[in-house]
Amino acid sequence: MKPALLTETFKDGIWSSTFQHIESIQSLVKDLSQDDFLTLIRLSCSALTHLHTSASSLKYKEALAIEIDAHSKRMMESHTKEKEAYTSQHTIELIQLKATIEELQIQNKSLKTQYMDLHTVNEETFRSAISTLKREKDEQYTKEIERMREDMKERVNELQKIYSESSQKVKKETCVSSEIGKKGEKEFEELVAEYTDWGTLTNTSKTPHNADWACMIRKVNTLFEIKNYSSNVPMREITKFEDDMKLHSDVPFGVFISMNTEITGKRFHKSIVIDWTSEAQMLIYISCFREQDMKAIFMFLDICVDIAYRCYRLVKDRPDDSDTCIILQRKIQGIQTLVEKELISLATWVRDTKAEHRVAMDVLEKQHIITLGRISHTKTSLLNILELMGTDTSTNIIDVNGVVTEDYVTAPEPAPASASLASPAEKVQKKKNKLKVPP
Numbered sequence: 001m002k003p004a005l006l007t008e009t010f011k012d013g014i015w016s017s018t019f020q021h022i023e024s025i026q027s028l029v030k031d032l033s034q035d036d037f038l039t040l041i042r043l044s045c046s047a048l049t050h051l052h053t054s055a056s057s058l059k060y061k062e063a064l065a066i067e068i069d070a071h072s073k074r075m076m077e078s079h080t081k082e083k084e085a086y087t088s089q090h091t092i093e094l095i096q097l098k099a100t101i102e103e104l105q106i107q108n109k110s111l112k113t114q115y116m117d118l119h120t121v122n123e124e125t126f127r128s129a130i131s132t133l134k135r136e137k138d139e140q141y142t143k144e145i146e147r148m149r150e151d152m153k154e155r156v157n158e159l160q161k162i163y164s165e166s167s168q169k170v171k172k173e174t175c176v177s178s179e180i181g182k183k184g185e186k187e188f189e190e191l192v193a194e195y196t197d198w199g200t201l202t203n204t205s206k207t208p209h210n211a212d213w214a215c216m217i218r219k220v221n222t223l224f225e226i227k228n229y230s231s232n233v234p235m236r237e238i239t240k241f242e243d244d245m246k247l248h249s250d251v252p253f254g255v256f257i258s259m260n261t262e263i264t265g266k267r268f269h270k271s272i273v274i275d276w277t278s279e280a281q282m283l284i285y286i287s288c289f290r291e292q293d294m295k296a297i298f299m300f301l302d303i304c305v306d307i308a309y310r311c312y313r314l315v316k317d318r319p320d321d322s323d324t325c326i327i328l329q330r331k332i333q334g335i336q337t338l339v340e341k342e343l344i345s346l347a348t349w350v351r352d353t354k355a356e357h358r359v360a361m362d363v364l365e366k367q368h369i370i371t372l373g374r375i376s377h378t379k380t381s382l383l384n385i386l387e388l389m390g391t392d393t394s395t396n397i398i399d400v401n402g403v404v405t406e407d408y409v410t411a412p413e414p415a416p417a418s419a420s421l422a423s424p425a426e427k428v429q430k431k432k433n434k435l436k437v438p439p
Contacts, residue, residue: 004020005017005018151307155299155303158299159296159300188226189213191294195298196302199216201213210244210248212225218306218309220308222251222253223245223255225241227259228259228260230260232261233261233262238263238264238285249281252280252282252309252312252313253305254282254284255283255301256284256285256286257286259290261287261288263285271286271288271291271292273285279312280311282307282312284301284304293353293357296353
């Protein structure tokens with residue numbers, strides 16, 4: 001292509017340029033000034049340059065599209081080949097997996113058959129073992145119940161023997177109130193030492209949650225809570241005692257004693273109440289302890305020690321099998337009910353025995369006073385007769401205890417106004433004083 005610019009000169013600050021072109025441009029530039037012509041030339045050159053650039057970009061885009069189409073075709077061909085290869089490999093693996101699954105199903109059927117055979121054999125063996133264990137335990141607990149009944153009978157016989165001995169001693173006693181007063185002054189540990197052979201009590205009152213006293217009675221851990229209140233023991237003390245027993249689940253036996261008053265909420269059967277915890281611990285509540293017959297009440301507690309330990313061991317030694325455990329639990333509950341019933345019956349018997357003892361003592365005391373009055377009246381009458389006969393009234397007097405004394409008699413003194421209000425012991429003493437007047 002031929003260039004458009006031929007020559008160009010500069011003179012007096014003005015450029016003169018010569019162009020050659022195939023068409024006339026006079027009509028286009030005749031009205032233009034020098035500045036407008038320069039602007040026209042610049043704009044035309046810029047537009048032409050932009051046109052060439054756009055044409056080049058269009059060619060590049062067309063080439064790029066062609067290249068993209070070619071690359072896409074190559075990718076599709078490669079993808080098709082890879083897909084065919086993957087499909088072929090997947091088909092082979094699928095066939096292998098199906099064969100493996102069939103083999104596993106066959107093995108599973110074989111294992112199921114073996115398991116059913118073993119299950120049948122084990123179930124028969126297990127049932128046979130359970131039946132044997134159940135039969136042995138039934139025999140064991142039946143023997144244990146029978147032995148407990150025999151022990152109860154022996155204990156009751158011992159209590160009856162003690163009652164018989166105490167009744168004989170009662171006939172020789174003339175002052176019951178003074179004995180009760182002495183007994184009331186003694187502390188609990190002194191009473192334990194006097195009426196039992198349990199051994200030494202350990203003071204645990206300063207140790208939190210350990211009751212007041214602890215004792216090992218024939219290898220049986222026992223806790224004692226002793227209250228010396230002047231009013232009824234409140235319910236919060238009972239709750240505290242039961243919480244202490246829960247903390248000491250290894251203690252089979254617990255005793256709550258109110259020395260002087262009743263225990264709130266534990267007034268059934270007057271003075272003695274028996275309860276059981278969820279851990280098969282036996283709890284004994286005794287109200288108005290100082291009013292009880294000490295020998296009988298401590299014998300009762302001694303019986304409860306053995307019963308509490310055996311019931312506790314029955315529960316703790318039960319097997320883990322659920323069916324056998326349920327059966328044994330029912331038996332143990334029945335045993336506890338039977339034991340509680342028998343112990344309550346024994347406590348009632350002790351209470352009735354004490355009441356009968358008091359009635360017998362009252363009768364003996366009244367009879368003794370009547371007898372002393374008759375003896376005194378007869379003696380006075382005889383001495384008055386001897387005095388009227390002029391005989392020396394000095395004589396040997398045999399007192400109510402069979403002791404011969406040298407004495408003389410004066411006229412009987414009138415009884416004071418308060419004599420009717422005196423206690424039975426004071427009445428007896430006054431009768432004795434009337435029979436023995438100092439020389």
